[in-house]
Amino acid sequence: MSNPLTREQHLELYYFMQLNRQLEERMVRLFRQNKIVGGLYSSLGQEAVSVGSCYPLEKKDWIAPMIRNVGALLVKGVPPRDIFTQHMAKYTSPTQGKDGTSHFGDLKVRHIVSPISMLGDLIPVMTGVAMAGRYLGQNIVALTWIGDGGSSTGAFHEGLNLAAQQRAPFVLIVENNQWAYSTPVSRQVPVKNLADRAVAYGIRSWIVDGNDVLAVYNASKEAVDECRAGRGPALIEVKTMRMRGHAQHDPAEYVPKQMFDYWKARDPITLYEKYLTENKIWDSKAKAEIDARIERELDVEQKFAEDSPMPPPELAEEGVYCDGCHEIEAAWQRPKAEVMPPRCSIEPGWQVKDYGSYAEVEAITKQIAAPVVAGGGNGSKVAKPVVKSGGKPPQKQQPRLAEPETPDIPRVPFGRGPKDKSVRETQNPRDRHQNPRDKRGRR
């Protein structure tokens, strides 16, 4: 797990992971006290993913969290009170009580796009963020997460394909926590590694131990750097485990006990603590200080949230439209003249590299080495798009029978026109096909 991080950064990673965990533990208690208005999702066991993947980002970069990415919000500078108040539907929350969980954003300062519940939809949106950032010359990277379950949505495919086609500076972290609600990953997708999907988009991918915060950090750093250098997008699959039910209401009885045991032994915070100790990056005193700081901070933040009022009812009627309440001003980091005529004008038309014939593909395939498989752990092997010939040359096609089958299928009248009505009235339905007007067969 060697890496170029400083001691302070190492300790900060611990701080954020532990803050993530303690914050969520407090929310579980608040939930049991009926102080959380809606559902409560937990990222127990996945703290290394949120923290490690967000940590390499710069202040100007954009993220969009999913429900289990509280840790990423903390890394981005969101104060814990925002997460408490969101869950408690308080007026002081970032959405003033209009939405809950991690459903809030910050366009101006922290550059966070609020998620919506519909899984997958952030992927095209963050692709657009990445494209706009590039267009404005901001040199930003946009990063979001998707669950193993959410990776089956159409928006995932459309978004990633567009990102790839646009070469957008966009990083997608596929959080494979083995379960989508009650369904194991093996019953959702027919591939072992979700990172294999990347091949279909012709983009780079990594497979990482999601319980190893430094491994997640290293891969994410590399992916972010690649994107910033114009070689995006990138996909990282992290292997981890959801250590609670889908949400508080779900006891997760469908998860084999041994599976929990297996992953409990690989708890990301315990593993990292061990690493810090073994490598003499900290001692018990340093740990105690950080832990105490976390408690102190959370005490203040939680009290703030508990003392906050609910939103006034009339707020429900406000804010459907932007009636001049926001000034929309893009932050240009390049001369506007570059994208204005005459400088942006071009000779329109496509350049086609080859003609796409089978013969051409065959010729190219002969020059290409065997497929490269994506690597694991701290490694960062690249999955290259592979041109496949499909094995054997195609069999000579049998000439197709020219004559299509024309079974005498009755055209069942489904309109309400007068003719159909008479058909219905005068005939036994079984004899319907003998009606001459049905002899035409199906269209």
Place this chain on the structure above:
Amino acid sequence: MAPITMIEGIRQAMFEEMDRDPAVVAIGEDIGVYGGAFKATEGLLAKFGRERVIETPISETAIVGAACGMGFLGLRPVAEMQFIDFIACCFNQVTNFVAKSHYLWGAPVPMVIRGPSGGGVHGGPFHSANPEMYFVHTPGLKIIYPSTPSDAKGLLKSAIRDNNPVLFFEHKFLYRRIKEEVPEGDHLVPIGKAIVRREGTDLTIISYAAMAHTSMEAAEQLAKEGIEAEVIDLRTLLPLDRETILTSVKKTNKLLIVHEDTRTGGIAGEIAAIVCEGAFEDLDGPIARVTGLDTPVPYAPTLEERFLPNTEKIVAAARELAKY
């Protein structure tokens, strides 16, 4: 200025706005080299280049999602649906992401989705839709459906400058069938304002898009029979111009609503409710409506004609109403 078609008005709006503001970009399928299925964006790529005229794969969800993301960074994307029917494919992005952002977390989404809509050109059940009411029922969106070249141009320009997501429906039957002189200069038409196309005293006909023209034809025919209809073209469906509607009904005391969209859940029902709330005492007869059938838009010309409202149907309904 020489008269122009509606498609030309739309094209001019795109050129003028992209020329005026580098934050305006176009995104959609086949909108660049080819210039769009109906040529609404012809010439845009040559003038503004690939960074601003973004040709995408066939991915409506990605188009709208990406446009939304661009909007968060202060761009003003104009997304084209090749046919508005395909907006069904990105319904979720439009109704859950785009429409709710400002209300929920104060993130305005300054984007436009525009696309060819409506029937009458034998496009069949998947290229003739009027899906406006799915979206009129979605708080946070603005919905425009113009009927003339100058309104199309002026409203599209206003839509691009609006801070809210705007759905801009373009009736493809009208694209090249009518020509009109468009005012010179920076021609803007305000969103949310209906227009009285014809003054009358005996009854009010409220309509929009292609049916605004059909209603005008019907009104001319009715005039020959001595019935003077006032014709209102809504132009914007959300937010609705209640004031113009109520003022007219209070004057004529009778209301006929005409739309090409299907009947159940069409905007006629909403307008009827508005009039009952705001001008019930002024009504001298039942609120009448002439609408598309409650069916998909069928393909065969004989069937589609049956589906669509036409002058005869409007005249007949108006005659009945005038008797009260």
